[in-house]
Amino acid sequence: xxxxxxxxxxxxxxxxxxxxxxxxxxxxxxxxxxxxxxxxxxxxxxxxxxxxxxxxxxxxxxxxxxxxxxxxxxxxxxxxxxxxxxxxxxxxxxxxxxxxxxxxxxxxxxxxxxxxxxxxxxxxxxxxxxxxxxxxxxxxxx
Amino acid sequence: xxxxxxxxxxxxxxxxxxxxxxxxxxxxxxxxxxxxxxxxxxxxxxxxxxxxxxxxxxxxxxxxxxxxxxxxxxxxxxxxxxxxxxxxxxxxxxxxxxxxxxxxxxxxxxxxxxxxxxxxxxxxxxxxxxxxxxxxxxxxxxxxxxxxxxxxxxxxxxxxxxxxxxxxxxxxxxxxxxxxxxxxxxxxxxxxxxxxxxxxxxxxxxxxxxxxxxxxxxxxxxxxxxxxxxxxxxxxxxxxxxxxxxxxxxxxxxxxxxxxxxxxxxxxxxxxxxxxxxxxxxxxxxxxxxxxxxxxxxxxxxxxxxxxxxxxxxxxxxxxxxxxxxx
Numbered sequence: 001x002x003x004x005x006x007x008x009x010x011x012x013x014x015x016x017x018x019x020x021x022x023x024x025x026x027x028x029x030x031x032x033x034x035x036x037x038x039x040x041x042x043x044x045x046x047x048x049x050x051x052x053x054x055x056x057x058x059x060x061x062x063x064x065x066x067x068x069x070x071x072x073x074x075x076x077x078x079x080x081x082x083x084x085x086x087x088x089x090x091x092x093x094x095x096x097x098x099x100x101x102x103x104x105x106x107x108x109x110x111x112x113x114x115x116x117x118x119x120x121x122x123x124x125x126x127x128x129x130x131x132x133x134x135x136x137x138x139x140x141x142x
Numbered sequence: 143x144x145x146x147x148x149x150x151x152x153x154x155x156x157x158x159x160x161x162x163x164x165x166x167x168x169x170x171x172x173x174x175x176x177x178x179x180x181x182x183x184x185x186x187x188x189x190x191x192x193x194x195x196x197x198x199x200x201x202x203x204x205x206x207x208x209x210x211x212x213x214x215x216x217x218x219x220x221x222x223x224x225x226x227x228x229x230x231x232x233x234x235x236x237x238x239x240x241x242x243x244x245x246x247x248x249x250x251x252x253x254x255x256x257x258x259x260x261x262x263x264x265x266x267x268x269x270x271x272x273x274x275x276x277x278x279x280x281x282x283x284x285x286x287x288x289x290x291x292x293x294x295x296x297x298x299x300x301x302x303x304x305x306x307x308x309x310x311x312x313x314x315x316x317x318x319x320x321x322x323x324x325x326x327x328x329x330x331x332x333x334x335x336x337x338x339x340x341x342x343x344x345x346x347x348x349x350x351x352x353x354x355x356x357x358x359x360x361x362x363x364x365x366x367x368x369x370x371x372x373x374x375x376x377x378x379x380x381x382x383x384x385x386x387x388x389x390x391x392x393x394x395x396x397x398x399x400x401x402x403x404x405x406x407x408x409x410x411x412x413x414x415x416x417x418x419x420x421x422x423x424x425x426x427x428x429x430x431x432x433x434x435x436x437x438x439x440x441x442x443x444x445x446x447x448x449x450x451x452x453x454x455x456x457x458x459x460x461x462x463x464x465x466x467x468x469x
Binding site for chain 1: 170320450
């Protein structure tokens with residue numbers, strides 16, 4: 001099934017819950033749960049179209065930054081192919097790269113962080129937060 | 143969460159008061175807080191009648207705290223000039239109905255924060271914010287020796303004690319690497335400030351955790367993160383953008399009122415350290431919420447994707463670090 005699309009489906013679920021369930025619930029834990037569920041479904045629907053481009057951009061940026069910092073690529077973990085690999089593979093690979101960046105940021109990290117390296121790291125972290133903002137998964141991003 | 147009922151509550155209160163207590167008008171109050179579930183009721187006994195608020199410890203969520211320090215702090219602050227609801231009874235063992243709770247007297251006021259978003263500001267909120275600055279200074283002037291129920295610290299270790307606590311939680315609760323927070327922790331560790339003095343720190347001092355009635359601050363509430371530490375920690379939390387009253391009273395004016403009452407100025411780089419620290423702290427609180435949901439320690443959907451709030455905090459951390467003399 002391609003239509004309704006996954007996004008249309010999620011938005012429809014949120015609309016249906018709001019119209020038929022939320023409206024008849026008294027204030028209390030059940031209403032709080034449905035309210036939160038609707039908000040999550042809407043945020044996921046909002047973010048879903050951008051998720052694969054987000055991951056690919058993040059992977060490119062993290063790999064480029066590691067190279068800039070002189071960290072060799074992990075030969076045992078080649079870049080996933082978005083044409084054949086699923087979303088879970090992209091996420092796992094991205095998390096591996098983030099883990100390597102986090103390890104560099106640790107006080108006892110393998111890399112000596114002088115001013116230029118810190119600047120490279122902070123610039124990367126800034127671009128990552130901008131990408132996150134673009135994804136709009138946060139309830140505080142509009 | 144166990145069922146809250148009037149009968150076991152009345153039995154517990156009767157034991158505490160020493161005569162038969164009846165509980166009426168028991169009702170749940172709506173709250174945006176996550177760690178405590180608030181209830182309103184009226185307690186009546188021979189020679190007494192009082193409207194009360196009961197705070198019931200919530201199931202696992204964003205915070206791992208016990209009720210004892212919170213209750214004892216409120217009790218110790220009674221009559222101190224810091225506005226708090228009068229402390230009444232504590233059931234830390236959950237003897238009455240299975241969940242721990244404590245009771246305070248009811249205090250008039252609202253915690254509504256919607257008024258903070260008025261673009262033109264609000265004169266009543268400005269007045270309350272000034273009173274908050276005075277209340278904060280008075281809280282920070284309390285003798286820590288009177289708060290023996292709180293873990294001791296020193297001017298040298300106040301910052302590192304808190305950083306150790308939140309870093310340990312971060313490493314335990316995170317579900318992914320979060321390199322931005324790792325870098326922030328390193329930045330903080332490299333610049334630990336020395337506290338001018340050790341004070342009682344509210345730990346969540348802000349609009350939303352205070353009651354006001356018109357233009358009058360009536361009580362500071364939600365003391366679940368109270369601890370002994372550096373008073374600047376509260377100042378680095380009180381005007382975070384999520385709950386800032388800056389449209390009604392600029393932060394500089396708030397700090398000026400605080401400094402006048404406290405009798406000492408606030409150093410801006412010292413404050414910046416705590417502003418960065420507090421963004422990390424709120425991030426860890428969010429990560430803890432998501433961890434609790436992921437581990438099924440709570441079924442509350444409010445926690446499910448709470449870690450999605452972290453990137454805006456990291457963005458703020460980076461802004462603060464970039465404005466510092468060295469990043």
